[in-house]
Amino acid sequence: MASILDRVTSKVQQQERLTRDDALELFAVDDAIRLGRLADQVKRARWSDRAHFVINRQINPSNICVLSCRFCDFAAKRGRANAYEMTIQEVLERCNVELREVHIVGGLHPDWKWEYYLEMFRAIQANFPQIQIKAWTAVEIDYFSKKFRLSVEEVLRQFQEVGLVALPGGGAEVFSERVRKALFPFKIGAPRWLEIHRIAHKVGLPTNSTLLYGHMETHEERVDHMLKLRELQDDTRGFTPPRGAGFMSFIPLAYQPGKTQVVARQPSALEDLKTIAIARLLLDNIPHIKAYWVTMGEESASVALHFGADDIDGTIGEERIMHAADAASPVSLTRDHLVELIRESGCTPVERDALYHTIQVYNDHAYCENSVPQ
Numbered sequence: 001m002a003s004i005l006d007r008v009t010s011k012v013q014q015q016e017r018l019t020r021d022d023a024l025e026l027f028a029v030d031d032a033i034r035l036g037r038l039a040d041q042v043k044r045a046r047w048s049d050r051a052h053f054v055i056n057r058q059i060n061p062s063n064i065c066v067l068s069c070r071f072c073d074f075a076a077k078r079g080r081a082n083a084y085e086m087t088i089q090e091v092l093e094r095c096n097v098e099l100r101e102v103h104i105v106g107g108l109h110p111d112w113k114w115e116y117y118l119e120m121f122r123a124i125q126a127n128f129p130q131i132q133i134k135a136w137t138a139v140e141i142d143y144f145s146k147k148f149r150l151s152v153e154e155v156l157r158q159f160q161e162v163g164l165v166a167l168p169g170g171g172a173e174v175f176s177e178r179v180r181k182a183l184f185p186f187k188i189g190a191p192r193w194l195e196i197h198r199i200a201h202k203v204g205l206p207t208n209s210t211l212l213y214g215h216m217e218t219h220e221e222r223v224d225h226m227l228k229l230r231e232l233q234d235d236t237r238g239f240t241p242p243r244g245a246g247f248m249s250f251i252p253l254a255y256q257p258g259k260t261q262v263v264a265r266q267p268s269a270l271e272d273l274k275t276i277a278i279a280r281l282l283l284d285n286i287p288h289i290k291a292y293w294v295t296m297g298e299e300s301a302s303v304a305l306h307f308g309a310d311d312i313d314g315t316i317g318e319e320r321i322m323h324a325a326d327a328a329s330p331v332s333l334t335r336d337h338l339v340e341l342i343r344e345s346g347c348t349p350v351e352r353d354a355l356y357h358t359i360q361v362y363n364d365h366a367y368c369e370n371s372v373p374q
């Protein structure tokens with residue numbers, strides 16, 4: 001009988017979609033190198049040897065949060081020594097003329113007014129018109145909708161009017177009620193997260209998607225999570241701009257144990273690479289698979305570019321959420337460092353914006369502007 005890798009190779013050649021069982025069997029294969037090669041083949045058919053990155057900055061305006069999810073090292077209650085909140089001026093001080101994207105997420109702040117959030121975006125737009133704003137997880141959008149008595153669509157539309165161009169993929173964690181009840185019982189579950197992204201796609205906001213893995217979830221739950229994303233992407237595929245949008249990327253996030261003691265250590269590099277490869281093979285309708293260097297580490301992220309990933313995120317600037325959980329990676333990387341990292345892995349660095357439009361292609365020691373078709 002043919003091995004699972006033989007069967008999946010044949011499906012890939014015939015452009016046949018992988019099933020839940022295929023993906024589960026792939027998690028059990030020993031030959032991770034062959035799995036990676038297959039995922040790389042699929043990635044290259046779409047993106048050649050390109051690896052995307054962005055000059056970006058993460059801004060977490062406050063860690064004060066009304067919830068206390070068990071797996072979270074980032075959030076704090078007001079009055080605690082580590083609690084902080086930024087003024088709009090402090091948000092602006094984290095922006096500069098080099099940035100293409102800001103990624104803004106934070107705690108569910110108990111007191112901030114609706115106008116504060118809108119004003120933050122207006123100020124960024126006014127001072128740094130070249131920056132694209134990617135902000136607020138579905139968890140935050142749900143919170144704003146309830147707190148300020150606005151529909152999700154209205155929340156998104158008002159943010160769009162002041163500069164929001166995309167949603168990040170956070171807050172999805174893993175779409176399992178079992179895990180949700182154990183680790184984040186008061187946070188929205190899969191149906192609401194998917195509903196909010198569906199509405200975002202409908203109003204023309206592209207979004208990203210994530211999976212937090214390596215804690216207490218099973219491989220079945222990981223695969224079911226990916227399949228729910230694939231299903232939503234199938235549904236919203238017809239909403240292509242200007243009528244709508246879909247998921248731009250899938251970002252597997254390796255869980256950082258920090259002080260929560262949910263697990264003793266973060267997933268192995270092999271587990272990271274297999275997850276990336278299976279995502280590339282299973283998620284045939286999500287264009288970009290990201291190897292997020294903050295959680296995987298630079299070394300694994302560069303290897304992941306040969307396991308199906310075509311993106312390693314960006315310069316980041318100041319990562320607080322994973323580093324609150326003791327992530328071992330640096331808090332930021334320079335553009336030169338990212339370019340070098342990608343080159344060393346044998347790929348061509350492609351600088352992009354928040355919407356995956358090409359800014360520069362770094363061919364050898366030169367670059368040519370906008371030369372990669374999207």
Ligand code: SF4
Nearest residue numbers: 065067068069072075
């Ligand atoms: S995971 Fe998000 S919602 Fe939960 S406590 Fe942390 S910041 Fe708050």
